[in-house]
Amino acid sequence: MATGGVMELSNEQRIWQVVMAIPAGKVASYGQVADMAGLGRQARFVGRALGRLPRGHEVPWHRVLRTTGQLAFPAGSERFELQARLLAEEGVEVIGGRVAMAVHRWRP
DNA sequence: CATTTGACTATTC
DNA sequence: TGAATAGCCAAAT
Numbered sequence A: 001m002a003t004g005g006v007m008e009l010s011n012e013q014r015i016w017q018v019v020m021a022i023p024a025g026k027v028a029s030y031g032q033v034a035d036m037a038g039l040g041r042q043a044r045f046v047g048r049a050l051g052r053l054p055r056g057h058e059v060p061w062h063r064v065l066r067t068t069g070q071l072a073f074p075a076g077s078e079r080f081e082l083q084a085r086l087l088a089e090e091g092v093e094v095i096g097g098r099v100a101m102a103v104h105r106w107r108p
Numbered sequence B: 001c002a003t004t005t006g007a008c009t010a011t012t013c
Numbered sequence C: 001t002g003a004a005t006a007g008c009c010a011a012a013t
Helices: A011-020 A030-036 A043-051 A078-089
Strands: none
Touching (some): A030 A043
């Protein structure tokens, strides 16, 4: 309606859209997602946005990791192992808590 | 409205 | 190769 405005997507929602565009078997860095979402250097905000994902979401958050290829969680934590497992199921090898970005990095 | 926070990154040593 | 530091900036408190 004439609310004057359309539902302007929040930056969070824009981030989720970008993450959902990452194909299975590929990964992207937080900085890369931030840039693609038009946020510039808000790499940290990407992590926060993923942490605020609503229940029932279908965002492949596990395909987002640090630019070094290392998972963003403390090694051994529950989330860490979950992410590593989800990646492995997609064919992304996680060794020592890290992924070979040169191999699996998503290049749109 | 000022301060803290954070699933980061580039740089330096 | 890896550890420490500074810079980053919107959202949460």
